[in-house]
Amino acid sequence: MPDTVVITRPRQQAEPLARAVAALGRTPLILPLLDISPLPDATLLRAALGRLCDYALVAFVSPNAVDAAFAHIDDWPADVALAVVGEGSRAALARHGIDGARYRIHVPLDPSRSDSEHLLQALDTAALAGCRVLVVRGETGRELLPDALRAAGIHVETVAAYRRAVPCLTPDLAASLRALLDRPNDWIITSSEALRGLVALVEQLDGGASVAKLQRQHLIVPHARIAETAGALGFTAVTLTGSGDERLLAALQSRA
Incomplete structure (x- = not known):
């Protein structure tokens, strides 16, 4: 099981979930995919x-x-x-x-x-x-x-x-994405718009090779519409939890 849990919410909303993820013994990494x-x-x-x-x-x-x-x-x-x-x-x-x-x-x-x-x-x-x-x-x-x-x-x-808005691909963000794609992680994705933005950012790294790596990452999503978006974008490992942080955390615990 991977250790890192990538939380893609806007930072202010991500921090309470990050603390709960850490309490499970996992390593949270906040990577906001939408700037609010x-x-x-x-x-x-x-x-x-x-x-x-x-x-x-x-x-x-x-x-x-x-x-x-x-x-x-x-x-x-x-x-x-x-x-x-x-x-x-x-x-x-x-x-x-x-x-x-x-x-x-x-x-x-x-x-x-x-x-x-x-x-x-x-x-x-x-x-x-x-x-x-x-x-x-x-x-x-x-x-x-x-x-x-x-x-x-x-x-x-x-x-x-x-x-x-989806953030711009800065050198620091590009380096973070490359490091994450080099190993398996659990990604908490709570927005279809953010997921589409993530794919667009990764496409800018080097095109198809990085996107293929991204598609093999494990996504944890709270809504069926996000799961449908993930399937349309080629992701192969998607866990649908239902709405609420407690269900997202339960899905992480079930992978322990």
Whole structure:
């Protein structure tokens, strides 16, 4: 079994998981594959969040969306429901004092299918018809959730809360990638966008030879959509855990 566990989340979100990985006796290595940064102008975000009582539901597409939004929120209205696509986002809400005991929080029913499609299945869209819903997300992202809600007769607004980008291939990053590809590792991948970005970075090293090495690495992923992306990109060893850090850690323990 490899010793190193490569954690590819943005650094702030990766550090708690890295501590838990170390507690298992493994060596965590944080290698952020998405750079998350604040918006240069948060005027529209603050305006939308200043009207929370106007919405029947506010949906957050990621933990980053939760954290970025709650930097501008003092109190959450008790009668405004929330929706998140996975356990990571629900944990982010809990860090800001929002839990299921006091607030209505909608999540996908199947923890292995933490995505917009399965969040939609958990929502009573008929009851929301004619209501206003706010979707908080990054500057770019899938349109599936807002489009599906609009198709159900719901008045949807979207607002960007942060921006994200794949890092550039610096000499230091290239050296880190080459060293990792020379040995087997467990890679925790929590974003399809990050996985595609990783492949694009490795392609810049020397093309096909490094990509072939990458495809033989073992991936641990929380969502079926990421597993599908990995299969399409040629990865041959993928473990699907379901949403939540405890399931990611359980998968690492099972490999001991």
